[in-house]
Amino acid sequence: MLHVNNLTAAIGGKQILNGLNLDVSAGEVHAIMGPNGSGKSTFAHTLAGRDGYDITGEVTLDGADLLDMEPEARAAAGVFMGFQYPVEIPGVNNMYFLRTALNSVRRARGETEVGARDFLEVSKKAMDLVEMKEDFLYRSVNAGFSGGEKKRNEILQMAIMEPRLAILDETDSGLDIDALRIIAGGVNALRSPERSMIVITHYQRLLDYIKPDFVHVLVDGRIVKSGDHTLALHLEANGYADFENGLGDASAQSLAGAQS
Amino acid sequence: MTSGATAASTSEVSTETQIAQITALRYPTKRDEAWRHAPHTVLGRLSFGSPSAIAGEVPWEIDAQIPALDGPRIVIVNGVVDHARSDITALQVGLDLSTTDHRTGRVADRTAVDAGSGIEHVADVFVALNVAFSGDRVGIHVAPGRHLDAPIHIVMVSTSAGTHNTSCSKLAIQLDAGSSAKVVETRLGESSEFGGANTRTTIALGDNTTLDHIIIQDVPATHVHLSRTEVTQGAQSELRARLFNLGAAYGRLVYEVQLAGEGARADLSGLYFGSGDQILDQQINVIHAAANCTSRQAFRGVLDDESTGVFNGAIDVRPGADGTDAAQSNDNLLLSNRAEANTQPRLEILADDVACKHGATVGQLDDEAMYYMRSRGIPATEARRLLINGFADQAVHDVDIEVLRTWIAQRLGHDDD
Numbered sequence: 270m271l272h273v274n275n276l277t278a279a280i281g282g283k284q285i286l287n288g289l290n291l292d293v294s295a296g297e298v299h300a301i302m303g304p305n306g307s308g309k310s311t312f313a314h315t316l317a318g319r320d321g322y323d324i325t326g327e328v329t330l331d332g333a334d335l336l337d338m339e340p341e342a343r344a345a346a347g348v349f350m351g352f353q354y355p356v357e358i359p360g361v362n363n364m365y366f367l368r369t370a371l372n373s374v375r376r377a378r379g380e381t382e383v384g385a386r387d388f389l390e391v392s393k394k395a396m397d398l399v400e401m402k403e404d405f406l407y408r409s410v411n412a413g414f415s416g417g418e419k420k421r422n423e424i425l426q427m428a429i430m431e432p433r434l435a436i437l438d439e440t441d442s443g444l445d446i447d448a449l450r451i452i453a454g455g456v457n458a459l460r461s462p463e464r465s466m467i468v469i470t471h472y473q474r475l476l477d478y479i480k481p482d483f484v485h486v487l488v489d490g491r492i493v494k495s496g497d498h499t500l501a502l503h504l505e506a507n508g509y510a511d512f513e514n515g516l517g518d519a520s521a522q523s524l525a526g527a528q529s
Numbered sequence: 530m531t532s533g534a535t536a537a538s539t540s541e542v543s544t545e546t547q548i549a550q551i552t553a554l555r556y557p558t559k560r561d562e563a564w565r566h567a568p569h570t571v572l573g574r575l576s577f578g579s580p581s582a583i584a585g586e587v588p589w590e591i592d593a594q595i596p597a598l599d600g601p602r603i604v605i606v607n608g609v610v611d612h613a614r615s616d617i618t619a620l621q622v623g624l625d626l627s628t629t630d631h632r633t634g635r636v637a638d639r640t641a642v643d644a645g646s647g648i649e650h651v652a653d654v655f656v657a658l659n660v661a662f663s664g665d666r667v668g669i670h671v672a673p674g675r676h677l678d679a680p681i682h683i684v685m686v687s688t689s690a691g692t693h694n695t696s697c698s699k700l701a702i703q704l705d706a707g708s709s710a711k712v713v714e715t716r717l718g719e720s721s722e723f724g725g726a727n728t729r730t731t732i733a734l735g736d737n738t739t740l741d742h743i744i745i746q747d748v749p750a751t752h753v754h755l756s757r758t759e760v761t762q763g764a765q766s767e768l769r770a771r772l773f774n775l776g777a778a779y780g781r782l783v784y785e786v787q788l789a790g791e792g793a794r795a796d797l798s799g800l801y802f803g804s805g806d807q808i809l810d811q812q813i814n815v816i817h818a819a820a821n822c823t824s825r826q827a828f829r830g831v832l833d834d835e836s837t838g839v840f841n842g843a844i845d846v847r848p849g850a851d852g853t854d855a856a857q858s859n860d861n862l863l864l865s866n867r868a869e870a871n872t873q874p875r876l877e878i879l880a881d882d883v884a885c886k887h888g889a890t891v892g893q894l895d896d897e898a899m900y901y902m903r904s905r906g907i908p909a910t911e912a913r914r915l916l917i918n919g920f921a922d923q924a925v926h927d928v929d930i931e932v933l934r935t936w937i938a939q940r941l942g943h944d945d946d
Contacts, residue, residue, distance in 0.1 A: 318903070339909070340903035341903045356901040358902070369907055
């Protein structure tokens with residue numbers, strides 16, 4: 270479904286991604302782990318379509334070239350990114366924002382738009398999923414939300430948008446254990462055979478709750494090792510030192526290439 | 530300097546005196562702080578004369594141009610009351626709505642017209658011109674203890690036809706003790722030619738009164754709109770002013786409040802929304818002249834293309850105005866790198882135990898917010914519109930009349946399409 274081939278990205282002349290390869294099939298959950306500065310967030314943003322990167326390589330979703338699309342076109346194609354730092358938008362009502370987002374995507378796909386009353390039903394179901402109270406709908410987007418509330422709002426959006434591919438960028442950062450449990454519960458409920466997920470995290474902790482099919486280690490802008498969920502446990506015990514200083518390079522090529 | 534025109538009744542003042550006042554007051558220049566950003570060459574092209582009724586030349590249905598409010602309405606075209614377009618069937622008990630015929634000088638109402646504002650000595654040539662050339666003056670007088678729920682709508686239209694291109698209008702509002710009212714002023718223009726309007730509103734609020742005063746200035750980009758309001762507030766009175774400056778070649782909105790009675794409260798907020806090469810100029814002045822008064826100024830500007838926004842806001846705390854609580858904020862959103870925001874807070878504090886704060890910001894559309902919204906599938910133009918409206922909404926939300934709030938929101942939304 271998602272095919273990433275030899276992806277490089279630089280910002281302001283600084284190379285961040287150095288030939289990243291990844292294939293994600295429908296229904297799979299892939300975790301990407303790596304030390305700070307390894308390019309995890311940059312990878313997420315190149316998929317979502319942030320401006321400002323010089324990019325080479327190839328990224329396709331169901332055969333369509335993602336790199337040529339504006340961010341809104343990628344959303345319409347089924348890409349959703351949960352932000353590490355969700356943006357506060359004072360003055361824009363959360364419910365209005367969510368409905369505009371959903372209907373924009375539906376319009377782009379040639380589907381009928383969802384009316385206000387139907388949308389309230391949809392959003393209430395999604396809110397139950399992440400244990401959010403209804404008054405969140407009537408507040409400005411993320412404005413004055415706590416860290417945990419912002420992350421729950423991201424998962425709420427994901428539940429409403431029903432993406433083909435969800436990229437969760439450090440969704441666990443800054444969460445206490447209760448918030449982590451709620452968010453992981455929401456994410457797990459949204460797993461389905463048609464939906465793929467890329468879960469980006471620095472810590473193994475999140476993967477206790479969201480069990481990935483594959484774990485990849487990202488160092489210096491490329492995947493240096495891939496394995497199943499036990500790889501995360503190995504990282505938890507030993508850190509990333511094994512994979513830094515070029516030690517992982519040899520295995521990177523073969524493992525990443527074999528992954529599909 | 531020769532005394533400028535004051536808010537006192539003008540009927541006894543001779544024409545020669547008025548002309549002497551006008552000639553004694555020079556036109557403002559860039560050296561005058563309050564006029565620094567005005568287009569002085571353009572102001573020099575304004576021409577004044579006796580009011581001329583050309584109501585028939587307003588080509589559009591007025592109802593399509595203004596918010597539909599359920600109270601009485603007076604329409605003034607080029608300074609002259611247009612009785613056919615006015616509607617005073619919704620008059621309420623306790624309200625005297627009067628007009629003074631500019632030809633006969635006859636006051637239709639005994640008490641209402643020319644409620645003095647009490648603002649001392651306005652040495653401003655445009656005030657003198659307004660005194661000399663204003664047409665049928667309109668007066669709103671609310672009797673003691675009366676509470677008027679339905680908003681009173683004053684619609685001013687300028688068309689810049691006839692022997693001179695600028696019309697003058699005068700409105701006086703007086704609320705007697707313990708009363709409350711809502712007054713909406715909508716200022717419109719109709720012309721592809723250069724023209725202007727010079728309006729003046731004087732307001733006297735008695736003790737324990739409440740006034741909602743909303744001004745919507747939305748004239749063509751060929752027009753100059755000079756608007757001036759002077760308010761004097763009695764003890765424990767409350768003013769809620771919502772000021773929208775939405776379009777004009779030069780849109781000037783002067784609003785002066787004198788808190789003259791103890792415990793008075795003035796809450797002023799506004800929005801200016803410029804495009805093209807418009808200059809939208811807010812000159813706000815709140816004078817704390819009595820103890821324990823509260824004032825708020827919260828103004829927002831959205832400036833596109835090569836437009837210029839000006840906020841010149843004063844808080845003047847006079848000796849003896851102890852216990853003053855005053856705050857001012859001015860936030861600007863620039864939508865183009867050629868747009869310009871000028872913000873100038875002026876604070877003078879000559880009393881004790883005063884809380885006085887102010888802050889100003891100038892920013893651009895948040896790239897991160899744009900990206901966030903687009904990543905949710907919202908097209909860039911729509912995301913931009915949402916962000917702009919989100920910024921402007923603070924001023925719109927402050928309007929307590931729902932019909933008006935909806936109308937302004939639509940007016941702003943339509944502009945961005």
